[in-house]
Amino acid sequence: MGLVGWYVKKFFRLIRGEVLVLPSRIIVGLFVVFLLGLPLISQNPYLIRILILTSIFAILAASWDLLSGFTGQMNFGHALFFGVGAYASALLHINVHIPPWGSIPLGGVAAVLAGLIIGIPCLRLKHTYLALTTLAFPIILTGIIFALPDLTGGELGISGLQRLTNSLLGNYYIYIILFLVLSVIMWKITDSHTGIIFHAIREDELAVKAAGINTTRYKLLAFCLSGLFAGISGGLYAHYMRIAGPSTLEVSMSFSVVIWAVFGGMVTIYGPIAAVFILFPLLEFVRFWPEYRTMIFAVVILLILLYMPEGLIHWARDKMEKQCPRCKIRNVATRKNCRVCTAALD
């Protein structure tokens, strides 16, 4: 009992000392509470569906940031990982009868292999060349899918997949908790030693090499890690939609991921996630004006990128908080002195 009490106290201390001190962390905390508590307010199936799909795409967008944002390996064909995950899960589920709990992680593993396959030839490429090369891979896979209709279902895709559970709430909590857990894992990766090396590769690869670090290995690792998370999101998508089709590999899917990441703010993990949670429901919200739906969506993105070139979340964070010039700790924008080292804040 004493141990439980100690942990409870520690938890509250953590909340008070680490979360309540910064508005961005309070918002994230409230957001998590909102997601977990939403079914207490409404169990509307449409709302639940939108949030489930949003959480799936948020994992996908964050996985793109993990690769392209952090290492600077500009991947314009991220739909490849998503599609490989979706198709692999579907094939394993339909042909080998592996239940979704097994087929989804295996879909992620298949996407890791895809990451290796495209990572190796792409290692020597940079910038535009890399972007264009990666763009080609989902198109190639689509060709393979259409060439093998008996296995892949051709233009119809593979349908009749089982959901993780048939319960509305069960599905919601599984997807939301998986989203939260996978997002935290991605964020922790970027915050780790590996993440710092990813970051450094983007800033100056030559300097990292000069420091004796095998950048090739780290770039491949980034491809594989990104592929794993994107593949899992593809598997989750296929089992939720009950179909894995060619639309999972479409160019528009790859571009949506880039738009989400740039809109939210790259090199953050949470930026792309926030963007998906804004843009995906927004697209649903503007259904009231169907003729101008896509145009409204495009205008919103354009305005944000025009006035907030670093992304919405970077902008919002800079408005709410400022960084201490001495210890680099973030503080509420209203503070005059740093909460840690008491240095004067600009």
Place this chain on the structure above:
Amino acid sequence: MKKFTFGWNVLFTVGLVLMMCFSAWGAGTIKIGVIGPMNFMQGKGHWNGALMAADEINAKGGVQVGKEKIKIELVKSDSNEFLNVTDATNAMERLMTQDKVDFVVGGFRTEAVLAMQDIAMDYKKLFIGCGAAHPELCLRVAKNYDRYKYFFRGTPFNSGFLVRTCFLQMGYVGELLKNTLKIPKVKVALVAEKAIWVDPMIEAAKGVIPKMGMEVVGVWRPSATATDVTSELSAIQKSGANMIFTVFSASVGITFARQAGELKIPAVQVGINVEGQKDGFWEATKGMGNYILTMDTYVHGVEYNDLTKKFMDTYEKRFKETPTYTADTYAAIVYSLVPSIEAVGSLDANKIIAHMENREYVVPSGKIKYYKDAQGKQTHDLAWGPGYLTSLGVQWQDGKLVGVWPPPKWKMDANSPELNYKGIQPYKIPPWMHK
């Protein structure tokens, strides 16, 4: 400024919650969801057809359900399915849970319709598909009747029959060429846009054409958006082809017809040319698309039965265009759904399904009957052939699109009934072929 921004944020959030949490207003009506790609011609057809149906029924006081007359309320839903399958499923979910529709009509892209079908089945709502032609949609009904029985094909007949119809039209034109121009063996060039869906059709054509007493002289696959096909046309001319079997769904249909007309290629065009079905084709080809033949469902002046003219005239008067086959949402509501609702006196989907399955009824494009499979299981797939749905072969003749197939007194085989669609004109062989 800050307050203004905050205010807008609050308004936006409240609006978002309202949109998601509350269903559309309106009670005491039969709600029919019309789902389709509304920014495209196909979706516009879906909506126009349904709108015409609802107005016509409501003008008579509504649908007689038991002792009560209930009006129809349409709910328009943009599936955006050409661009985004996820969007299409969200639209269907919204129809089911927010708009709380009683029935759904529409759908076009097969991958999207499969996903939308699952959602409608989850909610046990009757969904009449008016666009996708793939057989799988109805095979699902036979495989798992209890789950998929709520799906019916409304239009068109399935893609297997679509190919057979093309071959029948090709056979008809081939015979004409043989008899009129005294060509002993008609040579056929296969020209199809570079698209995956066309591949099986080309393979089938390669196998069937020789059995029809004609010869395949080559296969050409221009890009679906090609703006120049002169090299293909020169090769076709060199091959000595008398007939070109076309399969075009995209803009290459205009390019090909225009350049073939300019070069006066001595070969008739038969098959599918979706651009050739549109009212603007003549202007788009500057008249060079003269004499091309394409499969189509509706053409001005041709009547399958007594209902066709009334439907066509009303549609053309109201929307200033010829209806496309997706406008058969009209038939799905007026002739399929409403009579069954009135017959059973209820909106109960199970009762309506039982009634719909065993009906045979006339619609503006022919006669509807639902097939059973070899084991006698219901498929809810449409019957094809003389006496049921056949579609038409339409030809551009000097600026006018006219129906030319099936010719008067046409019989598919010795046992089939004779077909006599009113308004069918003789097929015209291009004058430059008479050399």
